Amino acid sequence: QKEVEQDPGPLSVPEGAIVSLNCTYSNSAFQYFMWYRQYSRKGPELLMYTYSSGNKEDGRFTAQVDKSSKYISLFIRDSQPSDSATYLCAMKNQGGKLIFGQGTELSVKP
Amino acid sequence: DGGITQSPKYLFRKEGQNVTLSCEQNLNHDAMYWYRQDPGQGLRLIYYSQIVNDFQKGDIAEGYSVSREKKESFPLTVTSAQKNPTAFYLCASSTRTGDRNQPQHFGDGTRLSIL
Numbered sequence: 601q602k603e604v605e606q607d608p609g610p611l612s613v614p615e616g617a618i619v620s621l622n623c624t625y626s627n628s629a630f631q632y633f634m635w636y637r638q639y640s641r642k643g644p645e646l647l648m649y650t651y652s653s654g655n656k657e658d659g660r661f662t663a664q665v666d667k668s669s670k671y672i673s674l675f676i677r678d679s680q681p682s683d684s685a686t687y688l689c690a691m692k693n694q695g696g697k698l699i700f701g702q703g704t705e706l707s708v709k710p
Numbered sequence: 711d712g713g714i715t716q717s718p719k720y721l722f723r724k725e726g727q728n729v730t731l732s733c734e735q736n737l738n739h740d741a742m743y744w745y746r747q748d749p750g751q752g753l754r755l756i757y758y759s760q761i762v763n764d765f766q767k768g769d770i771a772e773g774y775s776v777s778r779e780k781k782e783s784f785p786l787t788v789t790s791a792q793k794n795p796t797a798f799y800l801c802a803s804s805t806r807t808g809d810r811n812q813p814q815h816f817g818d819g820t821r822l823s824i825l
Contacts, residue, residue: 634813700752
């Protein structure tokens with residue numbers, strides 16, 4: 601079993617939809633949770649960084665962490681064609697290495 | 711602008727040849743990392759370095775080598791011992807606040823292919 605599981609998609613939604621991207625994990629020691637966005641032929645770009653359970657909002661993006669269920673989510677409101685990319689979750693414990701999910705490919709259709 | 715520069719963007723390797731991928735950062739970050747990205751497999755850690763003149767193997771170090779002679783530079787050599795080198799290679803760096811590594815920031819990658 602992989603430490604971090606992420607549905608690879610692809611996920612296709614119409615412009616303006618609310619998108620939900622999810623990851624589950626097995627290591628209860630993970631404390632730091634990140635979401636990266638990766639456009640084609642580019643490096644991952646950090647979108648959200650959270651340390652504890654709960655919600656963190658940044659513009660149209662909301663990151664949610666539920667440590668009791670070992671589940672994290674990224675919500676995108678009012679999705680735009682420019683949001684079309686691969687989204688990677690990543691997580692680590694203190695002093696540990698960063699573990700990535702496989703990435704979810706998102707396509708937002710105009 | 712501060713950032714991480716990887717070069718070249720595309721690289722082709724002949725059988726039996728060693729090739730070196732460049733990674734330079736001007737963010738003054740202490741830690742640097744090399745990842746390999748294959749379709750459907752996410753990112754896998756090859757090597758990392760927390761300080762100059764020191765580095766550690768990651769999960770898939772076989773067939774690769776690195777050096778860290780300067781804080782801003784962390785080149786990766788893909789040796790002929792790496793039998794399946796075709797992949798997208800990503801370099802990242804991070805800083806530390808107290809005893810905690812901050813999130814990693816990535817370069818735009820080098821795509822390596824076999825000729």
